[in-house]
Amino acid sequence: MAKYRKKPVVIDAIQWTGENHAEIEAFMGYGGYKWSSIHPDAHLIIFTLEGDHRAITGSWIVKGIKGEFYPCKPDIFAATYELVEESGE
Numbered sequence: 001m002a003k004y005r006k007k008p009v010v011i012d013a014i015q016w017t018g019e020n021h022a023e024i025e026a027f028m029g030y031g032g033y034k035w036s037s038i039h040p041d042a043h044l045i046i047f048t049l050e051g052d053h054r055a056i057t058g059s060w061i062v063k064g065i066k067g068e069f070y071p072c073k074p075d076i077f078a079a080t081y082e083l084v085e086e087s088g089e
Helices: 021-028 074-080
Strands: 012-015 033-035 044-048 051-055 060-063 069-072
Touching (some): 044 069, 051 069, 060 074, 069 074
């Protein structure tokens, strides 16, 4: 068996706060997700190549290397990524 290391890739990501709809829309564009105001956790449904995935408050929305979006749980995000550059906004 061989061992492999994940290639270092710089990604764009934004954290879903449960209230930053405009920022999410600016990041993903309109149509890549659906927001549910019915549920108490105010989650997002992210449309991915593998199907629909739920992003709860605190989840990170990651833009992949091919322009695709997917949610990432906060603990997995913290274990996988480190800040490279702060956005100038």
